[in-house]
Amino acid sequence: MGWERVAGAETIAPGKMQQFATEGGDAVLILNGEGTFYACQAICPHMDTPLEEGMFDGETLTCHQHLWQWDIATGDPKGLSESPLECLRVKSEGGTVMVWRDDS
Protein backbone atom coordinates (compact mmCIF):
# COMPACT_ATOMS: atom_id res chain seq x y z
CA MET A 1 0.00 0.00 0.00
CA GLY A 2 1.16 3.51 -0.66
CA TRP A 3 1.35 6.48 -2.96
CA GLU A 4 2.98 5.84 -6.31
CA ARG A 5 4.36 8.65 -8.43
CA VAL A 6 2.98 8.42 -11.97
CA ALA A 7 3.66 11.73 -13.73
CA GLY A 8 4.81 15.29 -13.49
CA ALA A 9 1.76 17.51 -13.02
CA GLU A 10 2.90 19.80 -15.84
CA THR A 11 2.73 16.97 -18.39
CA ILE A 12 -1.07 16.96 -18.31
CA ALA A 13 -2.58 20.31 -19.30
CA PRO A 14 -5.95 21.36 -17.85
CA GLY A 15 -8.79 19.59 -19.64
CA LYS A 16 -6.43 16.89 -20.94
CA MET A 17 -5.79 13.26 -20.02
CA GLN A 18 -2.98 10.79 -20.53
CA GLN A 19 -2.35 7.12 -19.88
CA PHE A 20 0.63 6.06 -17.74
CA ALA A 21 2.17 2.71 -16.93
CA THR A 22 2.43 1.97 -13.20
CA GLU A 23 4.78 -0.21 -11.24
CA GLY A 24 2.00 -1.64 -9.16
CA GLY A 25 -0.22 -3.05 -11.88
CA ASP A 26 -2.44 -1.97 -14.73
CA ALA A 27 -1.97 1.32 -16.55
CA VAL A 28 -3.86 4.31 -15.18
CA LEU A 29 -5.45 7.29 -16.87
CA ILE A 30 -4.70 10.65 -15.25
CA LEU A 31 -7.14 13.46 -16.03
CA ASN A 32 -6.72 17.15 -15.30
CA GLY A 33 -10.09 18.80 -14.72
CA GLU A 34 -8.99 22.44 -14.69
CA GLY A 35 -6.50 21.90 -11.87
CA THR A 36 -8.18 18.99 -10.09
CA PHE A 37 -6.55 15.68 -10.94
CA TYR A 38 -8.46 12.43 -11.33
CA ALA A 39 -7.21 8.88 -11.89
CA CYS A 40 -9.04 5.85 -13.22
CA GLN A 41 -8.52 2.61 -15.09
CA ALA A 42 -6.95 3.30 -18.49
CA ILE A 43 -9.03 0.77 -20.43
CA CYS A 44 -12.78 0.91 -21.05
CA PRO A 45 -14.63 -1.83 -19.11
CA HIS A 46 -16.87 -2.39 -22.15
CA MET A 47 -14.55 -3.40 -25.02
CA ASP A 48 -11.00 -2.73 -23.77
CA THR A 49 -10.64 0.52 -25.72
CA PRO A 50 -7.97 2.92 -24.41
CA LEU A 51 -9.94 5.68 -22.67
CA GLU A 52 -7.13 8.11 -23.45
CA GLU A 53 -8.59 8.22 -27.01
CA GLY A 54 -11.94 9.38 -25.60
CA MET A 55 -13.35 12.77 -24.58
CA PHE A 56 -13.21 14.65 -21.30
CA ASP A 57 -14.98 17.87 -20.41
CA GLY A 58 -13.71 18.28 -16.85
CA GLU A 59 -16.56 16.26 -15.34
CA THR A 60 -17.59 13.48 -17.68
CA LEU A 61 -15.29 10.96 -19.36
CA THR A 62 -16.64 9.51 -22.63
CA CYS A 63 -15.19 6.49 -24.44
CA HIS A 64 -15.10 7.29 -28.15
CA GLN A 65 -15.92 3.78 -29.26
CA HIS A 66 -19.50 3.36 -28.06
CA LEU A 67 -20.03 6.56 -26.08
CA TRP A 68 -20.05 4.98 -22.63
CA GLN A 69 -19.74 7.79 -20.07
CA TRP A 70 -18.81 8.18 -16.41
CA ASP A 71 -18.79 10.86 -13.74
CA ILE A 72 -15.04 11.12 -13.26
CA ALA A 73 -15.32 12.23 -9.63
CA THR A 74 -17.09 9.02 -8.60
CA GLY A 75 -16.75 6.55 -11.47
CA ASP A 76 -20.54 6.26 -11.59
CA PRO A 77 -21.93 5.25 -15.00
CA LYS A 78 -23.88 7.82 -17.03
CA GLY A 79 -25.88 7.56 -20.25
CA LEU A 80 -25.24 4.33 -22.12
CA SER A 81 -22.62 2.98 -19.73
CA GLU A 82 -23.52 -0.34 -18.14
CA SER A 83 -20.75 -0.57 -15.57
CA PRO A 84 -18.85 1.75 -13.26
CA LEU A 85 -15.30 2.91 -13.81
CA GLU A 86 -12.64 2.00 -11.29
CA CYS A 87 -11.26 5.26 -9.93
CA LEU A 88 -8.13 5.63 -7.82
CA ARG A 89 -7.26 8.11 -5.10
CA VAL A 90 -4.97 10.72 -6.54
CA LYS A 91 -3.03 13.71 -5.30
CA SER A 92 -0.71 16.31 -6.77
CA GLU A 93 2.15 17.41 -4.54
CA GLY A 94 5.26 19.38 -5.41
CA GLY A 95 4.50 19.13 -9.11
CA THR A 96 4.04 15.35 -9.00
CA VAL A 97 0.84 13.39 -9.55
CA MET A 98 0.55 10.30 -7.35
CA VAL A 99 -2.05 7.54 -7.11
CA TRP A 100 -2.84 5.35 -4.12
CA ARG A 101 -2.16 1.67 -4.69
CA ASP A 102 -3.57 -0.88 -2.28
CA ASP A 103 -1.30 -3.51 -3.74
CA SER A 104 2.06 -1.78 -4.05
Add this chain to the structure above:
Amino acid sequence: MASEPTTRSKSHRIVVSARGETREFACGEDEHILYAGLRAGLPLPYECASGTCGTCKAVVVEGTTRYAWEEAPGRKYTRAERKEVLTCQSFALSALALSLPGAFTAKPPRVAPEYFSGTIARSRLLIPDVIEFDLELERPMSFDAGQFVLLEVEAVAGARSYSMVNFEPESRVLRFLVKRFPGGALTEWMFSHPIDGTQVKVFGPLGRASFDSGEIRHVLCIAGGSGIAGMMSILESGKRDEHFDDHDMQVFFGVRTLQDAFYLDELKAHARHDRVRITLGLSHEEPSESARALHPELEFDQGFIHEVVKRAVAESPEDTTIYVAGPPPMVDATLRMLLLELKHSGKQIRYDKFS
Protein backbone atom coordinates in the same frame (compact mmCIF):
# COMPACT_ATOMS: atom_id res chain seq x y z
CA MET B 1 -16.19 -10.74 -48.46
CA ALA B 2 -19.44 -11.68 -49.93
CA SER B 3 -18.85 -15.24 -50.83
CA GLU B 4 -21.97 -17.23 -50.44
CA PRO B 5 -20.56 -20.41 -48.89
CA THR B 6 -20.24 -23.02 -51.61
CA THR B 7 -21.94 -26.30 -51.01
CA ARG B 8 -18.61 -28.10 -51.27
CA SER B 9 -16.89 -26.00 -48.60
CA LYS B 10 -16.48 -27.42 -45.15
CA SER B 11 -18.73 -26.05 -42.45
CA HIS B 12 -17.67 -25.57 -38.84
CA ARG B 13 -19.68 -25.26 -35.67
CA ILE B 14 -19.10 -21.95 -33.89
CA VAL B 15 -20.12 -21.60 -30.25
CA VAL B 16 -20.13 -18.02 -28.91
CA SER B 17 -20.49 -17.16 -25.26
CA ALA B 18 -20.98 -13.77 -23.65
CA ARG B 19 -21.84 -13.00 -20.03
CA GLY B 20 -23.03 -16.55 -19.38
CA GLU B 21 -25.20 -16.78 -22.52
CA THR B 22 -24.28 -19.17 -25.31
CA ARG B 23 -25.32 -19.21 -28.98
CA GLU B 24 -24.16 -21.31 -31.86
CA PHE B 25 -24.19 -21.31 -35.63
CA ALA B 26 -22.56 -22.99 -38.62
CA CYS B 27 -19.88 -21.21 -40.61
CA GLY B 28 -18.49 -22.26 -43.99
CA GLU B 29 -14.69 -22.38 -44.17
CA ASP B 30 -14.71 -19.57 -46.76
CA GLU B 31 -17.19 -17.32 -44.96
CA HIS B 32 -16.31 -14.50 -42.58
CA ILE B 33 -17.32 -15.62 -39.08
CA LEU B 34 -19.32 -12.49 -38.25
CA TYR B 35 -21.33 -12.70 -41.47
CA ALA B 36 -22.26 -16.33 -40.87
CA GLY B 37 -23.45 -15.45 -37.35
CA LEU B 38 -25.45 -12.42 -38.48
CA ARG B 39 -26.98 -14.41 -41.33
CA ALA B 40 -28.17 -16.92 -38.73
CA GLY B 41 -29.93 -14.02 -36.98
CA LEU B 42 -27.62 -13.91 -33.95
CA PRO B 43 -27.33 -10.67 -31.95
CA LEU B 44 -23.55 -10.37 -32.41
CA PRO B 45 -21.94 -6.99 -31.70
CA TYR B 46 -20.45 -5.17 -34.71
CA GLU B 47 -20.43 -1.74 -36.25
CA CYS B 48 -18.43 -1.38 -39.45
CA ALA B 49 -18.38 -5.10 -40.37
CA SER B 50 -15.37 -4.20 -42.52
CA GLY B 51 -12.30 -4.47 -40.30
CA THR B 52 -12.00 -0.96 -38.92
CA CYS B 53 -13.86 -0.36 -35.67
CA GLY B 54 -12.92 -3.36 -33.49
CA THR B 55 -16.45 -3.83 -32.11
CA CYS B 56 -16.78 -7.43 -33.36
CA LYS B 57 -13.71 -8.75 -31.57
CA ALA B 58 -13.80 -12.08 -29.75
CA VAL B 59 -11.39 -14.30 -27.85
CA VAL B 60 -10.69 -17.63 -29.55
CA VAL B 61 -11.03 -20.00 -26.61
CA GLU B 62 -10.75 -23.13 -28.74
CA GLY B 63 -9.98 -23.74 -32.38
CA THR B 64 -8.06 -21.99 -35.15
CA THR B 65 -8.84 -18.97 -37.30
CA ARG B 66 -7.16 -17.24 -40.21
CA TYR B 67 -7.39 -13.58 -41.22
CA ALA B 68 -9.11 -12.69 -44.48
CA TRP B 69 -7.51 -9.25 -44.32
CA GLU B 70 -4.21 -9.29 -42.41
CA GLU B 71 -3.84 -5.50 -42.43
CA ALA B 72 -7.33 -4.71 -41.05
CA PRO B 73 -6.85 -1.45 -39.10
CA GLY B 74 -9.26 -2.60 -36.38
CA ARG B 75 -6.66 -5.15 -35.27
CA LYS B 76 -5.13 -2.38 -33.14
CA TYR B 77 -8.04 -3.02 -30.75
CA THR B 78 -7.16 -6.71 -30.41
CA ARG B 79 -4.35 -8.39 -28.52
CA ALA B 80 -2.78 -11.45 -30.08
CA GLU B 81 -1.47 -12.71 -26.71
CA ARG B 82 -5.06 -12.94 -25.51
CA LYS B 83 -6.05 -14.71 -28.75
CA GLU B 84 -8.41 -11.91 -29.71
CA VAL B 85 -9.54 -11.67 -33.34
CA LEU B 86 -11.86 -9.48 -35.41
CA THR B 87 -14.67 -11.84 -36.34
CA CYS B 88 -15.61 -9.69 -39.36
CA GLN B 89 -12.22 -10.39 -40.94
CA SER B 90 -11.60 -14.00 -39.84
CA PHE B 91 -12.30 -17.42 -41.28
CA ALA B 92 -12.75 -20.54 -39.14
CA LEU B 93 -10.29 -23.34 -39.88
CA SER B 94 -11.88 -25.67 -37.31
CA ALA B 95 -14.81 -25.78 -34.93
CA LEU B 96 -14.52 -22.73 -32.64
CA ALA B 97 -15.40 -21.68 -29.12
CA LEU B 98 -15.46 -17.87 -28.99
CA SER B 99 -15.96 -15.56 -26.04
CA LEU B 100 -17.12 -11.94 -26.44
CA PRO B 101 -15.64 -9.20 -24.21
CA GLY B 102 -19.06 -7.54 -23.89
CA ALA B 103 -22.63 -8.75 -24.13
CA PHE B 104 -24.74 -9.88 -27.07
CA THR B 105 -26.69 -6.94 -28.44
CA ALA B 106 -30.03 -6.27 -26.80
CA LYS B 107 -32.10 -7.37 -29.76
CA PRO B 108 -31.36 -9.27 -32.93
CA PRO B 109 -31.62 -7.29 -36.18
CA ARG B 110 -35.15 -6.87 -37.57
CA VAL B 111 -33.89 -8.26 -40.87
CA ALA B 112 -31.01 -10.74 -40.85
CA PRO B 113 -28.46 -9.83 -43.54
CA GLU B 114 -28.02 -12.08 -46.56
CA TYR B 115 -25.89 -12.30 -49.68
CA PHE B 116 -27.30 -10.68 -52.81
CA SER B 117 -25.92 -9.95 -56.21
CA GLY B 118 -26.69 -6.88 -58.24
CA THR B 119 -25.86 -4.91 -61.35
CA ILE B 120 -24.88 -1.24 -61.41
CA ALA B 121 -27.22 0.97 -63.45
CA ARG B 122 -27.89 4.66 -64.08
CA SER B 123 -24.61 5.92 -62.64
CA ARG B 124 -24.20 9.68 -62.86
CA LEU B 125 -21.90 12.35 -61.56
CA LEU B 126 -23.74 14.60 -59.07
CA ILE B 127 -20.74 16.88 -58.55
CA PRO B 128 -17.17 16.31 -59.80
CA ASP B 129 -16.26 14.07 -56.84
CA VAL B 130 -19.54 12.30 -56.04
CA ILE B 131 -21.17 9.54 -58.11
CA GLU B 132 -24.70 8.29 -57.60
CA PHE B 133 -25.66 4.86 -58.88
CA ASP B 134 -28.43 2.33 -58.59
CA LEU B 135 -27.84 -1.31 -57.88
CA GLU B 136 -30.46 -3.60 -59.37
CA LEU B 137 -30.75 -6.67 -57.15
CA GLU B 138 -31.74 -10.10 -58.33
CA ARG B 139 -34.37 -10.21 -55.57
CA PRO B 140 -35.79 -7.53 -53.23
CA MET B 141 -34.09 -6.58 -49.96
CA SER B 142 -35.93 -5.37 -46.86
CA PHE B 143 -33.99 -2.77 -44.86
CA ASP B 144 -34.45 0.15 -42.47
CA ALA B 145 -33.61 3.72 -43.43
CA GLY B 146 -30.09 4.57 -42.25
CA GLN B 147 -28.72 1.06 -42.82
CA PHE B 148 -25.80 0.12 -45.04
CA VAL B 149 -24.53 -2.85 -47.05
CA LEU B 150 -21.10 -4.18 -47.97
CA LEU B 151 -20.30 -4.00 -51.67
CA GLU B 152 -17.54 -5.77 -53.55
CA VAL B 153 -16.66 -5.81 -57.23
CA GLU B 154 -14.40 -8.33 -58.89
CA ALA B 155 -11.89 -5.74 -60.10
CA VAL B 156 -11.02 -4.52 -56.57
CA ALA B 157 -10.23 -6.73 -53.57
CA GLY B 158 -12.18 -6.24 -50.36
CA ALA B 159 -15.65 -5.05 -49.40
CA ARG B 160 -16.65 -1.47 -48.67
CA SER B 161 -19.61 -0.12 -46.68
CA TYR B 162 -22.17 2.15 -48.33
CA SER B 163 -25.42 3.54 -46.92
CA MET B 164 -28.59 3.31 -48.93
CA VAL B 165 -29.92 6.67 -50.19
CA ASN B 166 -33.40 5.48 -51.11
CA PHE B 167 -36.07 3.81 -49.03
CA GLU B 168 -38.81 1.36 -49.83
CA PRO B 169 -40.02 -1.38 -47.48
CA GLU B 170 -38.98 -4.06 -50.02
CA SER B 171 -36.61 -2.82 -52.64
CA ARG B 172 -35.19 -4.37 -55.75
CA VAL B 173 -33.12 -1.23 -56.36
CA LEU B 174 -30.64 0.22 -53.87
CA ARG B 175 -29.27 3.70 -54.52
CA PHE B 176 -25.81 4.75 -53.31
CA LEU B 177 -23.44 7.70 -53.25
CA VAL B 178 -19.71 7.28 -53.73
CA LYS B 179 -17.39 10.10 -52.84
CA ARG B 180 -14.06 10.10 -54.60
CA PHE B 181 -11.37 9.23 -52.11
CA PRO B 182 -7.85 9.83 -53.46
CA GLY B 183 -5.93 6.57 -53.17
CA GLY B 184 -9.09 4.60 -52.38
CA ALA B 185 -8.92 1.56 -54.66
CA LEU B 186 -12.66 1.15 -55.21
CA THR B 187 -13.48 4.83 -55.66
CA GLU B 188 -10.54 5.38 -58.03
CA TRP B 189 -11.79 2.43 -60.06
CA MET B 190 -15.35 3.78 -60.11
CA PHE B 191 -14.23 7.24 -61.20
CA SER B 192 -12.00 5.95 -63.98
CA HIS B 193 -14.24 3.33 -65.64
CA PRO B 194 -17.76 3.21 -67.00
CA ILE B 195 -19.45 1.28 -64.22
CA ASP B 196 -22.96 0.60 -65.52
CA GLY B 197 -23.45 -3.12 -66.02
CA THR B 198 -20.82 -4.10 -63.41
CA GLN B 199 -21.74 -7.10 -61.27
CA VAL B 200 -21.57 -6.42 -57.52
CA LYS B 201 -21.63 -8.78 -54.57
CA VAL B 202 -23.73 -7.46 -51.71
CA PHE B 203 -24.07 -8.38 -48.04
CA GLY B 204 -26.70 -6.68 -45.95
CA PRO B 205 -28.62 -4.94 -44.61
CA LEU B 206 -26.29 -3.94 -41.77
CA GLY B 207 -26.06 -1.25 -39.12
CA ARG B 208 -28.02 -0.19 -36.08
CA ALA B 209 -28.00 3.57 -36.71
CA SER B 210 -31.36 3.06 -38.34
CA PHE B 211 -34.64 4.91 -38.27
CA ASP B 212 -37.77 3.36 -36.88
CA SER B 213 -40.81 5.56 -37.35
CA GLY B 214 -42.53 3.50 -34.66
CA GLU B 215 -40.45 5.43 -32.15
CA ILE B 216 -42.30 8.51 -30.94
CA ARG B 217 -39.37 10.86 -31.29
CA HIS B 218 -38.17 14.00 -33.01
CA VAL B 219 -35.28 13.56 -35.42
CA LEU B 220 -32.09 15.55 -35.90
CA CYS B 221 -29.82 14.54 -38.79
CA ILE B 222 -26.29 15.91 -39.08
CA ALA B 223 -24.42 15.01 -42.26
CA GLY B 224 -21.16 15.98 -43.86
CA GLY B 225 -20.78 15.48 -47.63
CA SER B 226 -21.79 12.01 -48.79
CA GLY B 227 -22.96 11.28 -45.21
CA ILE B 228 -26.25 12.75 -46.47
CA ALA B 229 -26.99 9.32 -48.05
CA GLY B 230 -28.57 7.74 -44.97
CA MET B 231 -30.36 10.99 -44.10
CA MET B 232 -32.10 10.97 -47.52
CA SER B 233 -33.30 7.46 -46.72
CA ILE B 234 -34.57 8.60 -43.29
CA LEU B 235 -36.37 11.58 -44.88
CA GLU B 236 -38.08 9.26 -47.37
CA SER B 237 -38.99 6.70 -44.74
CA GLY B 238 -40.41 9.35 -42.37
CA LYS B 239 -42.39 10.91 -45.20
CA ARG B 240 -43.92 7.57 -46.20
CA ASP B 241 -44.97 6.86 -42.63
CA GLU B 242 -46.18 10.43 -42.04
CA HIS B 243 -43.78 10.56 -39.10
CA PHE B 244 -43.18 14.28 -39.63
CA ASP B 245 -46.87 15.11 -39.23
CA ASP B 246 -46.34 14.73 -35.47
CA HIS B 247 -42.58 15.12 -35.02
CA ASP B 248 -39.93 17.67 -35.87
CA MET B 249 -37.30 16.77 -38.41
CA GLN B 250 -34.17 18.90 -38.74
CA VAL B 251 -31.45 18.12 -41.25
CA PHE B 252 -28.07 19.83 -41.27
CA PHE B 253 -26.02 19.21 -44.41
CA GLY B 254 -22.41 20.38 -44.33
CA VAL B 255 -20.44 21.04 -47.51
CA ARG B 256 -17.52 23.30 -48.40
CA THR B 257 -19.31 25.58 -50.86
CA LEU B 258 -22.67 25.63 -52.62
CA GLN B 259 -20.90 24.05 -55.63
CA ASP B 260 -20.21 20.97 -53.46
CA ALA B 261 -23.86 20.48 -52.52
CA PHE B 262 -26.18 18.04 -54.28
CA TYR B 263 -29.73 16.70 -53.87
CA LEU B 264 -30.92 20.29 -53.41
CA ASP B 265 -34.14 19.68 -55.38
CA GLU B 266 -34.91 16.58 -53.32
CA LEU B 267 -34.13 18.40 -50.05
CA LYS B 268 -36.28 21.37 -51.07
CA ALA B 269 -39.20 19.04 -51.77
CA HIS B 270 -38.86 17.54 -48.26
CA ALA B 271 -38.49 21.01 -46.70
CA ARG B 272 -41.92 22.04 -47.98
CA HIS B 273 -43.35 19.99 -45.13
CA ASP B 274 -44.18 22.23 -42.15
CA ARG B 275 -42.14 20.35 -39.60
CA VAL B 276 -39.13 19.55 -41.77
CA ARG B 277 -36.31 22.12 -41.61
CA ILE B 278 -33.23 21.72 -43.74
CA THR B 279 -30.11 23.80 -43.25
CA LEU B 280 -27.14 23.90 -45.57
CA GLY B 281 -23.91 24.73 -43.74
CA LEU B 282 -21.13 26.10 -45.94
CA SER B 283 -17.68 25.82 -44.36
CA HIS B 284 -15.68 27.70 -46.99
CA GLU B 285 -17.89 30.51 -48.24
CA GLU B 286 -20.51 32.92 -47.07
CA PRO B 287 -23.98 31.93 -48.28
CA SER B 288 -24.81 34.42 -51.03
CA GLU B 289 -28.07 36.34 -51.36
CA SER B 290 -28.60 34.68 -54.72
CA ALA B 291 -28.28 31.21 -53.13
CA ARG B 292 -30.90 32.13 -50.56
CA ALA B 293 -33.17 33.55 -53.27
CA LEU B 294 -32.73 30.46 -55.45
CA HIS B 295 -33.45 28.02 -52.61
CA PRO B 296 -36.03 29.74 -50.39
CA GLU B 297 -37.10 26.40 -48.86
CA LEU B 298 -33.65 25.89 -47.35
CA GLU B 299 -31.87 27.71 -44.55
CA PHE B 300 -28.22 28.67 -44.85
CA ASP B 301 -25.40 29.30 -42.42
CA GLN B 302 -21.64 29.58 -42.62
CA GLY B 303 -19.21 27.39 -40.69
CA PHE B 304 -18.31 23.77 -40.05
CA ILE B 305 -21.50 21.80 -39.65
CA HIS B 306 -21.02 21.07 -35.93
CA GLU B 307 -20.72 24.83 -35.32
CA VAL B 308 -23.85 25.49 -37.39
CA VAL B 309 -25.77 22.86 -35.41
CA LYS B 310 -24.56 24.27 -32.10
CA ARG B 311 -25.84 27.75 -33.02
CA ALA B 312 -29.17 26.45 -34.28
CA VAL B 313 -29.94 23.76 -31.73
CA ALA B 314 -28.87 25.19 -28.39
CA GLU B 315 -31.39 22.89 -26.77
CA SER B 316 -33.08 20.00 -28.45
CA PRO B 317 -35.68 18.08 -26.50
CA GLU B 318 -34.52 14.87 -24.87
CA ASP B 319 -36.97 12.92 -26.98
CA THR B 320 -34.89 13.60 -30.07
CA THR B 321 -32.90 10.92 -31.86
CA ILE B 322 -29.74 12.32 -33.42
CA TYR B 323 -28.14 10.71 -36.49
CA VAL B 324 -24.59 11.65 -37.45
CA ALA B 325 -22.75 10.64 -40.65
CA GLY B 326 -19.85 11.95 -42.64
CA PRO B 327 -16.06 11.97 -42.83
CA PRO B 328 -14.41 10.88 -39.53
CA PRO B 329 -13.14 14.36 -38.48
CA MET B 330 -16.65 15.78 -38.98
CA VAL B 331 -18.24 12.93 -37.01
CA ASP B 332 -15.68 13.36 -34.20
CA ALA B 333 -16.19 17.12 -33.97
CA THR B 334 -19.96 16.67 -33.98
CA LEU B 335 -19.95 14.00 -31.27
CA ARG B 336 -17.71 16.18 -29.10
CA MET B 337 -20.05 19.13 -29.57
CA LEU B 338 -23.17 17.07 -28.79
CA LEU B 339 -21.73 15.28 -25.77
CA LEU B 340 -19.40 17.85 -24.22
CA GLU B 341 -20.99 21.19 -25.13
CA LEU B 342 -24.72 20.50 -25.54
CA LYS B 343 -24.50 17.72 -22.88
CA HIS B 344 -26.59 15.25 -24.83
CA SER B 345 -26.60 11.66 -23.67
CA GLY B 346 -24.97 9.00 -25.81
CA LYS B 347 -28.36 7.27 -25.68
CA GLN B 348 -29.79 9.80 -28.13
CA ILE B 349 -27.03 9.52 -30.68
CA ARG B 350 -26.83 7.01 -33.52
CA TYR B 351 -23.97 6.73 -35.92
CA ASP B 352 -22.09 4.00 -37.70
CA LYS B 353 -18.36 3.90 -37.55
CA PHE B 354 -17.27 3.20 -41.03
CA SER B 355 -15.07 5.17 -43.36
